[in-house]
Amino acid sequence: MLDHGTAPPASGEGQRSPLPSGGFGSGIMRRKPVERLVAEGGQGEGGTLRRSLGMWQLTMISIGATLGTGIFVVLGEAVPKAGPAVIVSFVIAGITALFSALSYAELAGTIPVSGSSYSYAYATLGELVAWVCGWCLILEYGVSVAAVAVGWGQYLNELLDGTIGMTIPASLANPPGDGGVFNLPALLVVLLCMAFLLGGAKESARANTIMVVVKIAALLLFCGVAFQGVKAGNYAPFMPLGIAGLSSAGASLFFSYIGFDAASTAGEEAKNAQRDLPRAIMLSLIIVTALYCLVAAVAVGAMPWQKFEGSEAALAGIMKDVTGQGFWAVLLAAGAVIAIASVVLTVLYGQTRILFAMSRDGLVPKVFSKVDPKSGTPRANTVIVSAFCGILAAAVPLGQLADATSIGTLFAFALVNVAVIVLRRNRPDMHRTFRVPLSPLFPAIGFLLCIYMMGSLDPVTWMVFGVWMAVGLVIYFGYGKNRSRLAREESQVPLEK
Helix, strand or coil: CCCCCCCCCCCCCCCCCCCCCCCCCCCHEEECCHHHHCCCCCCCEEEECCCCECCCHHHHHHHHHHCCCHHHCCCCCCHHHHHHHHHHHHHHHHHHHHHHHHHHHHHHHHHHCCCCHHHHHHCCCCCHHHHHHHHHHHHHHHHHHHHHHHHHHHHHHHHHHHCCCCCCHHHHHHHCCCCCCCHHHHHHHHHHHHHHHHHHHHHHHHHHHHHHHHHHHHHHHHHHHHHHCCCCCCCCCCCCCHHHHHHHHHHHHHHCCCCHHHHHCCCCCCCCCCHHHHHHHHHHHHHHHHHHHHHHHHHHHHHHHHCCCCCHHHHHHHHHHHHHHHHHHHHHHHHHHHHHHHHHHHHHHHHHHHHHHHHHHCCCCHHHHHHCCCCCHHHHHHHHHHHHHHHHHHCCCCCCHHHHHHHHHHHHHHHHHHHHHHHHCCCCCCCCEEEECCCCHHHHHHHHHHHHHHHCCCHHHHHHHHHHHHHHHHHHHHHHHHHHHHHHHHHHCCCCC
């Protein structure tokens, strides 16, 4: 529930028990006090991030990262599992995501910084766990940018084919191993988003807002056009594959909600982060869930559920069948192109801000926390991350690596639920602008649901995740452990006799 009381100063002044400037604990278990995390907000090498984002822009960032390829392609996979009851499956998946969203909302209002779950873990679970969480986020954000960018080229070809009758040659629209030499569209969309981000947080948020409005309009257009073909008989039987099908579809649809946490990476650029971040996270989840259910309800009403099998472009196919014209399908393809570009922009933004926080803490090189005084953005960070993601998307077949983003995300979600419980226990009197209802029950449910979802992923995904974690631990113990700011401060403090 929201606490409408007056928030204390961001630096932590006025707290009953001020904490020391350093961390708690020692070695890999050292923790960074919440007050220090908040006090350092916005500070980078050579400049500070600018607070320019309001609640509406934060909500659009969260929607932009969530509402993407999922709804445009997911129905072809989910409807055959649940039939018309896929509508309920979307609700189940949304409720599953809600438990973790509640935990994110509480911590985003309490610790409004750029590091998202990495910073929350640093304050509650220790440096090693924070590093692991940050490393998971690098996997989630970095690889998902590349994976989504690859899909952008496919939709762009559909749009070009429907408008000018030409497409980009397969050799330039696919990476090696997938029938191509170099995926040029994937690189172009990442570079385009990089240009927006370099212009500043306010400018990129404005561009994202426009793209989000367009893709919501595209989905509402689909509902308006396809509603003409809705037949009551298509909803019967409503649950042809029983509860098992309903649950199976719900599990696969959960990943359509991943992205609501993107707003939490904007904590140091929000005008009133403690008030607006919790509201933006919850509002975005409500809007996305409502859109998903509306689109699903119209889609299964306009086309018998048995015909969804193997249909990757189900929405475009339905519009074409209902109207008998390809014009509407072209419009929907245009909406998909804009939708995916919005995902690339917001997820790329989140990746740069997480690395910014990790760099400020000394766990990754300082170049990632250098801020350009003119634009108020981490320019070098943005260019490096964009170049890496663009080349990854254009030249590397992602395969199972893309699937591993799901397990990295779920692991980070699980840690956030634990962090809420730990912070409630250790700092019960801390001012919170939002509180998870029925804590610790709801965070515990959120944790268990994330673990359950992780267990449903295939063994290959777990193998990729294990290799990624092993590499991350090598980097931490070889670089970050002794270079972190808390470690350096710890080494300068004489041991008590």
